Amino acid sequence: xxxxxxxxxxxxxxxxxxLDRLNLSIKDGELxxxxxxxxxxxxxxxxxxxxFLAPQGGDIFIGGRRITDIPPEKxxxxxxxxNYALWPHMTxxxxxxxxxxxxxxxxxxxxxxxxxxxxxxxxxEYADRLPRQLSxxxxxxxxxxRAIVLEPxxxxxxxxxxxxxxxxxxxxxxxxxxxxxxxxxxxxxxxHDQTEAMVISxxxxxxxxxxxxxxxxxxxxxxxxxxxxxxxxxxxxxxVPGAVVxxxxxxxxxxxxEGLRLVGLGSGLxxxxxxxxxxxxxxxxxxxxxxxxxxxxGANRFEAVVQRSNFTGExxxxxxxxGSCFLRAKEPETRKVHxxxxxxxxxxxxxxxxxxxxxxxxxxxV
Amino acid sequence: MGAVSSAALPRxxxxxxxxxxxxxxxxxxxxxxxxxxxxxxxxYQSFSVAxxxxxxxxxxxAKAWELxxxxxxxxxxxxxxxxxxxxxxAVLFSVYFRLRQNRVSAILAALFKLPIFIPFVVVSQMMTxxxxxxxxxxxALAQLGLVDLERPLQLFNFAGLxxxxxxxxxxxxxxxxxxxxxxxxxxxxxxxxSSGAGMLKVILRVLVPMNKSSIVAALVLVYSxxxxxxxxxxxxxxxxxxxxxxxxxAHRVNYFRDFxxxxxxxxxxxxxxxxxxxxxxxxxxxxxxxxxxR
Ligand SMILES: Nc1ncnc2c1ncn2[C@@H]1O[C@H](COP(=O)(O)OP(=O)(O)O)[C@@H](O)[C@H]1O
Ligand SMILES: [Mg+2]
Numbered sequence: 252x253x254x255x256x257x258x259x260x261x262x263x264x265x266x267x268x269x270l271d272r273l274n275l276s277i278k279d280g281e282l283x284x285x286x287x288x289x290x291x292x293x294x295x296x297x298x299x300x301x302x303f304l305a306p307q308g309g310d311i312f313i314g315g316r317r318i319t320d321i322p323p324e325k326x327x328x329x330x331x332x333x334n335y336a337l338w339p340h341m342t343x344x345x346x347x348x349x350x351x352x353x354x355x356x357x358x359x360x361x362x363x364x365x366x367x368x369x370x371x372x373x374x375x376e377y378a379d380r381l382p383r384q385l386s387x388x389x390x391x392x393x394x395x396x397r398a399i400v401l402e403p404x405x406x407x408x409x410x411x412x413x414x415x416x417x418x419x420x421x422x423x424x425x426x427x428x429x430x431x432x433x434x435x436x437x438x439x440x441x442x443h444d445q446t447e448a449m450v451i452s453x454x455x456x457x458x459x460x461x462x463x464x465x466x467x468x469x470x471x472x473x474x475x476x477x478x479x480x481x482x483x484x485x486x487x488x489x490x491v492p493g494a495v496v497x498x499x500x501x502x503x504x505x506x507x508x509e510g511l512r513l514v515g516l517g518s519g520l521x522x523x524x525x526x527x528x529x530x531x532x533x534x535x536x537x538x539x540x541x542x543x544x545x546x547x548x549g550a551n552r553f554e555a556v557v558q559r560s561n562f563t564g565e566x567x568x569x570x571x572x573x574g575s576c577f578l579r580a581k582e583p584e585t586r587k588v589h590x591x592x593x594x595x596x597x598x599x600x601x602x603x604x605x606x607x608x609x610x611x612x613x614x615x616x617v
Numbered sequence: 618m619g620a621v622s623s624a625a626l627p628r629x630x631x632x633x634x635x636x637x638x639x640x641x642x643x644x645x646x647x648x649x650x651x652x653x654x655x656x657x658x659x660x661y662q663s664f665s666v667a668x669x670x671x672x673x674x675x676x677x678x679a680k681a682w683e684l685x686x687x688x689x690x691x692x693x694x695x696x697x698x699x700x701x702x703x704x705x706x707a708v709l710f711s712v713y714f715r716l717r718q719n720r721v722s723a724i725l726a727a728l729f730k731l732p733i734f735i736p737f738v739v740v741s742q743m744m745t746x747x748x749x750x751x752x753x754x755x756x757a758l759a760q761l762g763l764v765d766l767e768r769p770l771q772l773f774n775f776a777g778l779x780x781x782x783x784x785x786x787x788x789x790x791x792x793x794x795x796x797x798x799x800x801x802x803x804x805x806x807x808x809x810x811s812s813g814a815g816m817l818k819v820i821l822r823v824l825v826p827m828n829k830s831s832i833v834a835a836l837v838l839v840y841s842x843x844x845x846x847x848x849x850x851x852x853x854x855x856x857x858x859x860x861x862x863x864x865x866x867a868h869r870v871n872y873f874r875d876f877x878x879x880x881x882x883x884x885x886x887x888x889x890x891x892x893x894x895x896x897x898x899x900x901x902x903x904x905x906x907x908x909x910x911r
Contacts, residue, residue, distance in 0.1 A: 303807055323810045330811045336804035340826045349822070350812030383907075401812060 253314045253404035253437045254279050255300065261308035262295050262461075269295040271461040272309065277454075279314075280435040282428075284448040286484070287458035293441040295461075297407050300439065301328050313404055324353075329398030329436070331408040335390045337382035343369070343393055344378040350401045368400040371430070388419045395427070399434060406431075406438040412447065424450045445485050449473065457481050475516065479607045482529035489578045490527040492609055495520050503606045509574045513551050515604030525609040534603035535580035537569070537589065538596045551599040557589045571597060656887075663880035677881035684865075684878075689885055691859035692844070695775060696889065699782040700840040706783060707790030707835060712820050714791070715798035716806075726795065732788045741852040744781040748772035748853070773853050781849045786842065790835040797831030798824060830904060837897040841890045862886050 255277040262270040269292045277283045285293045298304040300311060302323035310319045318326055337346050347365040356364075369375045372392040382390055391411060398406055411427070412420045428451045431438055442448055448455050449469045457464040457472065457480075465477040476482035479490065491513060493505035503517035505526050513528040520526055555571040555578070567588050569580040580597060589595050666676045681689075714726045732740070747753045750769040758764035772780070801824065809823045825832065847863040854860045856868070862882050869879040 301807065301811055303803075303810075323807070324813045324815055326811070328811050330808055332804040332808065334802060334804055336802065336808040338805060338809070338823055338827065340829070349809070349814070353813035353818060397808070397812075 254312075255405055255437055255439065256312040257296070257300070257309065258312070259309035260296070260299060260306050260311065262292075262299055262304060262306050269461050270299070270306075273461065273463065275456060275463065275466070277437055277439060279437055281453045282431050282438040282440060282451060283454045283456060284440045284442060284452040285456050285458055286442060286445060286448040287464075288484070289443060290460075291458040292461040293443075293458060294409055296458075297409050297439065297441055300405070301330055301407055302326050327401075327404045329401055329403035329406045331394050331398050331406070331411045333410040333413055335382070335394040335414075337390055337393055337397070339382055342379050342381055343374070343385070346382070346393060347397050347400050350397070354401075364400055368396045371433075372396045372426075387415055388423065391415060391423060392426070395430065399430070399436065403436065406436045407441075408438065409441045410443070411440075413442070413444070420447070427451060457484060474603075474605065475518070476529065476605050476607060479527055479529070479609065482527075482605055482607050486531055486533075487579060489530045489532075489576070491530060491576050491578075492525070492527050495522055495524045495526050495606075498522060502601065505606060507574070507576070511553065511574055511576075513599070513604065513606075514601040515551075515599075515606040516602065517606030520606065520608060526606050527609045529605045529607060530578050530599060531603070532568070532579035532581040534599050535571075535578060536598045536600075537580055537582055537584075538598065551601065551604065553597050555595055555597045557591055557593045557595060559591060560588055562588055571595070573597070659880045659883050660887075662876055663884045665877060667875070667877050677877040681878050681881040681885070685862070685882060687859045688862055688865050689882075692861045692863075692886070693889060695778060695861065696840060696843045699779050699786075699843055700836055702779060703783050703786045703790055703839050704832065704836045707787045707794050708825065708832060710787065710791050711795040711798050712824060714795050715801075715824070716816070726791075729788050730792055732785055733792065735785070737785065737846060737848045740781060740785045741848040744777065744784070744849065745773075745852050748777045748780065773855075773857075777853050778850055781853060782843055782846075785849070786839045789842075790839050793831050793835040793838070794828065797828040801827050830900065833900060834897065837893045840893050844886050844889050 257273055257275040260270050260273040260275075261268075273292075273296065275283075275296075285296060287293055295304065299306050302318070302321065306319065310317055312318065313326070337343075338349070341349065344365055347368060348361050351361045351364060365378070366375065369378060372395065374389060374392055374396070377385060377389065377393075382393070385393065391414075394411070395408075408427075412423050415423060424447055427440075431451075440448075440451060452469055454467065455469050455472050456466045459480055465472055465481045472481065473485050476485060482488055483490070491505075491507060491511070493507040493511075493513065495503060495517075496506045496512070497504035497514075498517075498520060501516050501518060502514060503520050503526070504512060504514045505528060506512050515528050517526065553573045555573045557569055558572050558577070559570040561568040565583070567582045567584070569582065569589065571578045571580055578597070663677055664673045664675070665671045666674045668676070710729070714722050714729075745752075749755070750771065751766065754772070755764055755766065755769040758770070759766045764770055770776075805823055805827065806819055809819045814822065845863065846861075847867060850861040851864050851867065854864070856864070862885060866879045866882050869875045869882070
């Protein structure tokens with residue numbers, strides 16, 4: 252069992268509070284992503300877990316054992332850094348063997364284990380190379396291999412893919428997810444890229460200014476953001492502000508100042524509250540004005556004017572104006588592109604339209 | 618420099634000189650005049666025998682060998698040993714300053730650079746009073762009950778010389794070595810520690826090897842400066858034997874106006890330096906190539 256638990260973790264740098272009583276737990280074998288903008292405390296959390304930063308308050312447990320005061324070299328944690336941090340004077344083999352040597356493992360077994368891990372990242376032929384003789388993607392895989400060859404209880408990755416180009420980054424997401432599925436190491440993954448988080452995680456923890464904003468499976472975070480901050484962080488969201496005019500279970504209706512009514516999903520809202528509809532471009536469907544309505548009742552239907560349309564190959568990216576609001580839409584239908592100035596009808600399914608309180612996201616310690 | 622104008626239109630088989638060559642001329646001329654000429658002239662003089670009206674021969678070297686071979690050996694041994702000593706101490710200090718990054722160590726690191734600016738003469742003067750039989754060091758040790766002032770530590774010898782060199786040279790070496798350590802990102806250290814390495818292993822297996830080039834640079838520079846120091850050995854050891862070549866050179870010149878032997882001794886110290894300098898230059902060039910290839 253190597254469950255990771257952070258309890259009321261508090262870290263300050265002088266007067267700056269980096270973590271404000273953070274509570275977080277990662278189940279054995281789970282991959283949890285810390286997602287949030289730069290400076291929200293992700294790296295700080297990781298450094299506290301790995302033991303390079305002593306918390307001013309709170310505790311850290313691995314598998315039920317309190318490790319808050321244990322030095323980093325005795326924590327059994329594997330680290331992967333954004334800059335890879337492969338030791339430049341050691342060959343790939345030596346980089347991987349280093350930790351095993353520290354554990355006084357016999358040379359024969361070191362050879363065997365390094366070879367096995369190198370094979371698992373498809374870099375067996377590169378054992379005798381120096382790190383600088385490898386490409387960025389290969390260095391990244393070696394960095395990962397160096398961490399997992401020690402069979403750590405916990406694996407921590409700090410923005411491991413952000414130095415790679417887009418194509419490689421996408422490929423490595425799947426590779427990391429596959430390695431995690433195979434080895435089942437309890438993993439804490441840090442990124443500021445929401446797509447990366449969605450692809451890779453069992454669970455996502457959204458952070459802001461040292462506080463947890465929301466903690467849940469990727470789909471839940473996406474479909475039911477707890478507040479405006481989370482809704483805004485997941486993708487390119489346009490907010491349409493209004494007042495709550497109807498609440499019925501999860502369904503919630505708001506009316507804008509211009510009298511537009513939008514129905515979506517929200518929770519914790521009362522009649523008269525100021526709220527926002529979080530419109531995602533991928534939730535907006537376009538149709539010719541007056542066309543038959545395929546989705547039945549309940550769909551939000553508006554008339555819009557196309558302000559701009561960009562053909563990107565896989566889809567068309569529209570900027571639309573509804574009343575005084577600007578919305579984005581991404582249409583997979585690329586055969587017929589609506590031109591600038593064209594009037595179209597847009598529909599947004601209520602199921603795909605989160606409604607959140609319009610206050611600036613109130614920090615909520617979970 | 619006619620070749621320069623034709624460099625714009627190179628013909629086949631013609632040597633192509635880089636167009637910036639004229640720009641280098643003042644620097645090269647300056648270096649040849651200020652450094653090359655005196656070097657060559659002292660080299661020449663070391664073979665010119667005064668007793669035979671300046672005819673060339675090995676007499677100066679024979680005499681230098683006969684009179685000073687002990688001192689040559691002493692200088693060589695003292696330089697190597699003191700360089701090594703200063704290197705070890707400097708690495709320890711630099712590692713400390715690198716790993717303990719707080720206000721105290723920052724202030725210490727800054728203060729520690731001060732001895733670099735103190736001239737060797739002043740250092741030597743300080744050392745003679747500090748290391749004297751009834752100097753500050755012996756008195757302090759006596760207070761601690763470690764030394765009997767009736768029989769104080771005799772430090773006007775190799776030990777005192779080493780202490781003086783270390784006092785003056787370690788800060789300089791720290792300046793270079795610490796700078797190199799500062800370039801190493803924390804992640805390299807943290808990767809090693811989370812792999813199970815304690816501090817000692819981190820230092821020996823990661824920090825020192827990653828900083829090899831600045832450590833070598835510091836050693837080479839300290840080595841060459843120790844070979845050439847005069848005041849410290851002159852004031853601490855003086856005319857006693859064995860002493861350093863530099864003291865012998867001064868002796869030769871001041872008392873005998875014997876430039877031949879003095880220059881022969883000078884060439885001995887060039888030889889001591891030239892190997893390390895060559896090694897240093899070679900590793901620098903290799904590094905620059907690797908940097909360019911990246
Ligand atoms: N060594 C430090 N000294 C002072 N403040 C720091 C230090 N490291 C981080 N901080 C501050 O703590 C906050 C969290 O930083 P960090 O954990 O690095 O954020 P993230 O990794 O999410 O970008 C930021 O406001 C940052 O400025
Ligand atoms: Mg960070």
